[in-house]
Amino acid sequence: MSKRIPESELIINPDGSIYHLNLKPEHLASTIIAVGDPDRVQKVSQYFDEIEFSISKREFVTHTGIYKGKRLTVISTGMGTDNIEIFMTEIDALVNIDLTTRIPKNNHTSLDIIRIGTSGSMQAEIPYGSLLASVFGIGLDTLMTYYITDFSDFERSVSREIREKLNLPFTPYCVEGSQKLLNLLGNDLIKGNTVTCPGFFGPQGREVRLKPAIPNIIEQLSAINLDGFRLTNFEMETAGYYAMGRMLGHEMLSLNAIVANRITQEFAKDSYNIVDQLIVQTLEKLAEK
């Protein structure tokens, strides 16, 4: 029998909701769309036929409703893999732990979680305006240092290559996303491998007033080619999602609206339209499922 999880480790609010997300199990659909920007939640749920529940706490805004007969939850996470760790742990607890007894359930529930986010391309041939599904996420953050992970030989070889190339003082991580969701949602999108950074500026090679410590990070990463495996885009959450999703047993796919091209140094003037296109076609495919 699993052990009871103490009050200090899994925090339940007085109303029975989970600490940061402010949600109870009944508020959650089994298919979840995750976005970074809290304002993007409404940009997704505006297409719902009805919204049955909405709540917000900190950067976590949630709307649950029905789109063409399919129950969906859309939640914002804010930016960065530290938020993703909280989001994934609490969302998993809502379905896989009995919050009254604080004991993990015997039967595991697997959620379908789809990130709809913005991202910058590091390949000239992937212009802004493109829609890209992440086959792998590569984390340049240190979140996975704190977990017992299970990466494949191939994933480890990618991490090693990047560590050596960038001369990093820690080992990055590489994780494959859900093949099931990729087949369902990614067939007509560009397939890429997404680099997740612990920041928007220096870690992605942007120089505003501060000089990044890793020289030519964009050129170095975009030049990697391991038997055809290439890195395509930068953002700040995908690898954290993929790693947490694998460890917790959920299907996880990251979809990226490419709003910048870092090689041609262009940024889309119509980034909201690009995101909207990705939202509409993803909802449509989920409804057909």
Ligand SMILES: O=P(O)(O)O[C@H]1O[C@H](CO)[C@@H](O)[C@H]1O
């Ligand atoms: O558009 P979202 O989902 O926030 O994603 C991207 O945009 C943010 C940076 O502007 C980071 O969170 C990055 O991952």
Ligand SMILES: O=c1cc[nH]c(=O)[nH]1
């Ligand atoms: O270049 C970009 C664009 C969006 N989000 C990022 O993290 N980087």
